[in-house]
Amino acid sequence: MFVDKITLEAKAGDGGNGIVAFRREKYVPLGGPSGGDGGAGGSVIFEVDTNKSTLLDLRYQHHLKAENGFNGKAKKMHGASGQDLVVYVPLGTLIKNSDTQEVIGDLVEVGQRVIVAHGGKGGRGNYRFASAKNSAPDFAEFGEDGEELSITVELRVLADVGLVGFPSVGKSTLLSVVSKAKPEIADYPFTTLSPNLGMVEVGDGRSFVMADLPGLIEFASEGKGLGTQFLQHIERCKVLVHVIDMAAEDQRDPLEDFEIINNELKQYNPDLMKRPMIVVANKMDGDDAKDNVKRFKEKYPKIKVFETITLINEGLQPLLYEIGDQLDEEKNKGEILSAPISEEVVFTFDEKPKDDFKIEQIDKGLWRFESKRIDRRFKQIEFTDEYSSMRFAHTLRRMGVDEFMRENGVKDGDTVIYQNIQFTFIDS
Numbered sequence: 398m399f400v401d402k403i404t405l406e407a408k409a410g411d412g413g414n415g416i417v418a419f420r421r422e423k424y425v426p427l428g429g430p431s432g433g434d435g436g437a438g439g440s441v442i443f444e445v446d447t448n449k450s451t452l453l454d455l456r457y458q459h460h461l462k463a464e465n466g467f468n469g470k471a472k473k474m475h476g477a478s479g480q481d482l483v484v485y486v487p488l489g490t491l492i493k494n495s496d497t498q499e500v501i502g503d504l505v506e507v508g509q510r511v512i513v514a515h516g517g518k519g520g521r522g523n524y525r526f527a528s529a530k531n532s533a534p535d536f537a538e539f540g541e542d543g544e545e546l547s548i549t550v551e552l553r554v555l556a557d558v559g560l561v562g563f564p565s566v567g568k569s570t571l572l573s574v575v576s577k578a579k580p581e582i583a584d585y586p587f588t589t590l591s592p593n594l595g596m597v598e599v600g601d602g603r604s605f606v607m608a609d610l611p612g613l614i615e616f617a618s619e620g621k622g623l624g625t626q627f628l629q630h631i632e633r634c635k636v637l638v639h640v641i642d643m644a645a646e647d648q649r650d651p652l653e654d655f656e657i658i659n660n661e662l663k664q665y666n667p668d669l670m671k672r673p674m675i676v677v678a679n680k681m682d683g684d685d686a687k688d689n690v691k692r693f694k695e696k697y698p699k700i701k702v703f704e705t706i707t708l709i710n711e712g713l714q715p716l717l718y719e720i721g722d723q724l725d726e727e728k729n730k731g732e733i734l735s736a737p738i739s740e741e742v743v744f745t746f747d748e749k750p751k752d753d754f755k756i757e758q759i760d761k762g763l764w765r766f767e768s769k770r771i772d773r774r775f776k777q778i779e780f781t782d783e784y785s786s787m788r789f790a791h792t793l794r795r796m797g798v799d800e801f802m803r804e805n806g807v808k809d810g811d812t813v814i815y816q817n818i819q820f821t822f823i824d825s
C-alpha cells in the first residue's frame with residue numbers, strides 16, 4: 398500500500414553539558430576555571446529532494462533522532478556539536494505537530510528545508526561564570542534537552558495537471574509518452590498505486606508537471622478502491638485531464654464512466670468541478686471507439702475532446718498545447734486553487750512563552766506554578782549555591798514570569814511552589 402500519511406517521533410539531540418574544571422599549570426598556583434561549554438545537539442531537519450516521489454523511506458522509521466551534543470572539555474574547549482539528521486522528502490510534503498495539528502512545514506519549493514525538532518543548546522562551562530565576586534565557580538550548566546515531538550508527515554502531490562479516470566484507461570501510458578517518467582503500465586486495474594510525476598515539455602518553451610494518479614472508481618469519495626487519499630492529491634492540481642477509455646475495453650459505457658468520475662470528484666469537493674477539465678478520448682484504435690466518441694460529443698457539445706492513441710503517441714501534441722493554454726489562464730487569474738493547507742507556519746520555539754504558564758492558588762498566600770518551557774531551563778541548572786538560584790530567578794523574570802504572577806494576583810511576600818522548590822515572590 399502506498400504510504401502518504403505517517404506519524405513519527407522526532408527527537409533532536411540534547412545539548413552537551415558544560416563542565417567544571419580548573420587550570421593546573423606550573424607557575425600558576427591558583428588556576429582559573431577552565432571547564433568548556435557543551436556542544437549543541439543536532440536538529441531534525443526535513444529537506445526537499447525532487448528525486449523522491451513517495452514517503453516510503455519513512456515507513457519503517459518510527460523514530461527520527463539527531464545526535465546529542467558532546468560535553469565540554471577542560472582548557473575551555475567546546476564539546477563537539479551533534480550532527481543534524483536530515484530527512485529527504487518529496488516536494489509537496491506537509492509536516493504537522495500530531496498533538497496540536499500545527500503546521501511545522503509545508504515543503505513546496507525545490508531545496509526548501511525546515512527544522513522539525515530543534516537541538517538543545519549546550520550548557521556553559523564553569524569558566525563562563527567567573528566574575529569578580531566568584532573567581533572560581535564550581536558549577537556548570539547541563540545541556541538543554543533536544544526538542545521531542547510527535548509529527549504527522551503527509552504527502553500532497555504538487556502537480557499543475559492531474560490525470561484522472563477509471564483504472565486501465567491509459568493514464569500512465571499517457572504520462573510515459575509525454576514525459577521521461579517511467580510509470581508501471583499493465584492491463585489490470587490499479588496498476589498505479591501511488592502518484593507518478595513527470596515534467597512535460599510542450600515544445601514551445603513551456604513546461605509543466607503532470608501527475609498520473611491512481612484510478613478512481615464509483616464510491617471513491619467514500620473510500621472505495623484507493624479512495625479519498627488520492628482525491629486529496631487531485632485537489633492540488635490546477636488543471637484536470639479526464640482520461641476515458643473510448644474503446645470500452647472493460648465493457649463499461651465510456652459516457653457513464655465520465656459521469657461517475659465527475660460525480661466522485663464533486664462529492665469529494667464541489668470546487669473541483671470549477672477547475673478547468675480537459676477530456677481525453679483514449680484508445681481510439683479500438684473497435685467501438687469512433688461510435689462512442691460520436692455519442693460523447695453529441696451529449697456534451699461544449700466539451701473539448703482530444704482523441705488519442707496513447708499507446709503509439711498519437712494525438713497528444715494538441716492536448717499539450719491546450720493544457721499549456723489552460724495553465725496560463727489559471728496563472729493569470731492568480732487564484733490559488735490548491736488545497737488551503739499553507740497556513741502560516743506557526744511553529745515556535747522561543748516566542749510566546751506565557752502560553753504555557755499556569756498558576757494555581759493553593760491557599761492564602763500560597764501558589765503553585767507550572768510551565769513546560771521553564772522545566773527545560775530548570776533541568777539545566779544545578780542549585781548548588783545562591784548564585785545559580787539568582788540566575789534562575791533572573792531567567793524567570795526575563796521570560797515574563799514575574800509579570801505573569803503579578804497579573805494573576807500573586808502578591809509581594811507570597812510563597813510560590815515550583816517543582817521541588819519554594820520561593821518567595823518579591824515584587825520590586
Ligand SMILES: Nc1nc2c(ncn2[C@@H]2O[C@H](COP(=O)(O)OP(=O)(O)OP(=O)(O)O)[C@@H](O)[C@H]2O)c(=O)[nH]1
Pocket residue numbers: 563564565566567568569570571581582583584585586587588589590610611612613679680681682683705706707708709
Ligand atoms: N489499445 C490501446 N491500449 C492502450 C492505449 N493506451 C493504453 N493502453 C493499454 O491499456 C492498459 C492500461 O494502461 P495504463 O496506462 O496502465 O492504464 P492506467 O489508466 O494508468 O491504469 P491504472 O494505473 O490501473 O489506473 C495497458 O495494457 C496499456 O497498454 C491505447 O491508446 N490503445
Ligand SMILES: [Mg+2]
Pocket residue numbers: 568569570580581582588589609611
Ligand atoms: Mg496507471
